[in-house]
Amino acid sequence: MDVILIAGFWLDGSSWSAQVPALEAAGHRVxxxxxxxxxxxDSTDVGLPDQIDAIVELIDRIDGPVVLAGHSGGGNVAxxxxxxxPDRVAHVVFVDSFPPPAGHLINDELPVVDGVIPFPSDRSAYFDDAEFADFTDEMLAEFEANxxxxxxxxxxxxxxxEDERRHAIPVTVLATAFPKEQIEQLIEAGHPMTTExxxxxxxxxxxxxxxxxPQLTKPEQTAQVLVEAANRAAGTDD
Known part of the structure; x- marks a missing residue:
């Protein structure tokens, strides 16, 4: 099974380096x-449709079905x-994200500097402390530097x-800083964010x-979730 891992804001493809070996060991192409x-x-004059198009083009270059995993804002891309x-995607994994409804914006409150959004220097203004759980000081300093x-x-x-066939694709949500119980409560309450x-x-x-x-702070556990989803999509989860 081909597995496409899509990073969230401020990260490149190398952010999944701790998950790649486990997926490959399970027989998947990553x-x-x-x-x-x-x-x-790269030009920074790109928008969300450009990033989605890049993943669609990658899907089109691959023979057979794929599994997509999107972290944070990468969930919108996925x-x-x-x-x-929808006919090519066998499973979607949302990593501390979940399927957004049509019209959803990733975040229109982040500060823009010279046409880009740098990682905010004042973290507390945009993130809860829980979002940095399990980061050591050294890990956080490296994250910010990179x-x-x-x-x-x-x-x-x-x-x-545009295509409601997406609803037939099996979805896994890995809930980390946004707790599983809170997602279930929002679903039960019929919150507009849970329509998908x-x-x-x-x-x-x-x-x-x-x-x-979690790909940084719980790398092995995150890898296992991805492997299990890919195995299910490939029909090898027995």
Missing amino acids: HTPTLPGLAPG WGAADAR AIPEPARVAPDPLIL LDALAELTIIGLPTSHW
């Missing part, structure tokens, strides 16, 4: 693209690509969804209390 606007030399190619500014148009671009979750034919929610970046 792709860790760096989204447009984040690779060295779901947009699944909507564009954070890649995000193209400014990606954050406020509304997600366009409500429409899914198959949904699995896995709780893993840690930071918003």
